[in-house]
Amino acid sequence: MSATTPQRVVLATRNAHKVGELRAVLAPLLPDVEVLTVDAFEGVPEVAETEVTFAGNALLKARAVAAATGVPAIADDSGISVDVLGGAPGIFSARWAGRHGDDAANLELLLAQIADVPAEHRGGAFVCAAALALPGGTSAVRTGELRGTIATAPGGSGGFGYDPVFVPAGAGRTLAEHSAEEKNAISHRGAAFRALAPLVVQALRDGTLVPPIHG
Template sequence: MKLLVASNNSKKLQELEKILADAGIDSVQLVPLRDVDPYEEPVEDGRTFADNALIKAHAGARETGLACIADDSGIAVEELNGMPGVLSARWSGEHGNDEANNQLLLAQMAHVPEERRQAAFVSVCAVVTPAGQEHVAEGRWPGRLLTSPRGEAGFGYDPLFQPEGDSRSAAELSPEEKNAASHRGRALAQLVPVIEKLAAAH
């Protein structure tokens, strides 16, 4: 079975490949966006991660006729009532400017004491079939927000995030460690039985 991954992010693709391989599923061929005819990507104007993941997955399934998996993720800071949330990638006003986003978040949290710096990375993954069936799973990676960036690996808010039970930031973990613990990995793992069922019925 071919499964469209609504992303060109090679890290996301590798993460899903590894999760499927670890689960012993070898009947699924993952197809990145660049391998299908280009289509207009939908506007991600949902109010929640689930809304945006479903918008992307429905568009992919509708445009290609393949089952499609998509995710939306970000960081939720308790002190900011769960923000940046769905606005994580464009928190500073400019989409994908990691440094500006990090600096703004640090400034907003500058006077917040240690005991109130709880945060979590959240990922919602959605699988939508060409017939319109929806399957949604959420993964959370709890931790806290540091007072300054640490580490060179990772991307986004990784340098500011210290996972629960670890003394390092997410940007100081190896890719393997991060994949094993990450919010996206937790969400994808919940969808393995769904993908297995779809492949078996194919």
């Protein structure tokens, strides 16, 4: 790999937090990798998340961005899965209350839905699927999960989304009460990206990507 011409991957997001997390995962493995966002390219379309699984949506976005940019693309889809709700909100996590990205409304609705559920049945998990797609069409996906319980009220001022009500197993405090470093070390997204990293290494070094698609 040339020190003057870094290998590039594009992250199918405009979320700076995700870019920073992926860079942190890849840096020890490929210090010369340049992690870009879709903002670095012109004409990259917004990709509607029309699949019914995290893996399906992640693959959909990665394939579309790889095709549009000609650069290996990584995408993720994630959310919270609550046991007593049959795995919901799931892929609808970001718009559970009806409007995409309204964290306060999503939290309020989720807590109301399980208000009468006792502590021993408030289990759930954050789930993330991270996908890698090459411009030629080959793709793969890896998943990460963080088990825990749903608190009865929000706690902490860090994080975003459902972090204020999610208590990782054995932690005794919500994700919003963890530092960014602590959260990244245990998070579902970090786990998925770390699982995907060896495939990124392979793809950038020899231009191939070996199935399986899921794993």
